[in-house]
Amino acid sequence: MPTQTKRSPDTQKPDAKGDKRIKLLDITMKRNHYRQDSLIEILHKAQESFGYLEPDVLEYIARGLKLPLSQVYGVATFYHLFSLKPSGAHSCVVCMGTACYVKGSDRILSALEKELGIHVGETTPDGQISLMSARCLGACGIAPAIVMDGTVIGKQEPQTILARIQEWK
Ligand code: FES
Numbered sequence: 272m273p274t275q276t277k278r279s280p281d282t283q284k285p286d287a288k289g290d291k292r293i294k295l296l297d298i299t300m301k302r303n304h305y306r307q308d309s310l311i312e313i314l315h316k317a318q319e320s321f322g323y324l325e326p327d328v329l330e331y332i333a334r335g336l337k338l339p340l341s342q343v344y345g346v347a348t349f350y351h352l353f354s355l356k357p358s359g360a361h362s363c364v365v366c367m368g369t370a371c372y373v374k375g376s377d378r379i380l381s382a383l384e385k386e387l388g389i390h391v392g393e394t395t396p397d398g399q400i401s402l403m404s405a406r407c408l409g410a411c412g413i414a415p416a417i418v419m420d421g422t423v424i425g426k427q428e429p430q431t432i433l434a435r436i437q438e439w440k
Contacts, residue, residue, distance in 0.1 A: 292320040359394040359401035364418040368407030376415035382429035
C-alpha cells in the first residue's frame with residue numbers, strides 16, 4: 272500500500288458526531304500524517320471510540336486517508352477484530368467448526384436464532400445479546416463449544432444454552 276503524507280482532509284464530518292470521538296479520530300489521523308498505511312490503526316481507534324465501525328465513520332476515514340471506500344470496507348471486513356455492527360451487552364459465539372457441527376452446534380445456533388429473533392451476526396433490538404459464529408475455537412474436545420461473554424463452555428445442548436440465555440434477559 273503506498274504511503275502518503277497529507278494535510279488535514281477537507282471532509283464533511285458525520286452528522287451529529289461533533290463529539291470527542293470524532294476529535295479522537297481526527298487526532299489519530301493527524302498523528303499518523305493521514306498516511307494510507309495507518310488505516311488499521313485508525314480503524315482500531317475508531318472501533319475503540321465508537322464500539323463498532325458504522326458506515327459514516329468508515330466513509331469519514333476513507334475521505335480522511337483519501338482511500339477508496341471499498342478498500343476501507345475491505346480491510347474492516349477482512350479482520351475479525353473489527354465489527355461493522357453494534358455489539359450487545361452480552362455475546363454468544365457458537366462454534367460451527369467440523370467437530371462442533373457434527374455434535375449439533377447447528378441445532379444450538381438455530382435454537383438461539385429462533386429464541387432471540389435474530390440471525391447470526393446480529394444483535395437483539397434491545398442491544399442485549401449479540402449472536403456470532405466461529406470456525407474453530409480450539410476446544411474441539413468439548414464440542415459443541417460456545418463462548419458466552421468470553422467464557423468457553425462445552426458439551427452443550429440447545430436447551431442448556433437457551434436456559435443460560437434466559438439469565439441475560
Ligand atoms: S470445531 Fe468447535 S472447537 Fe474446534
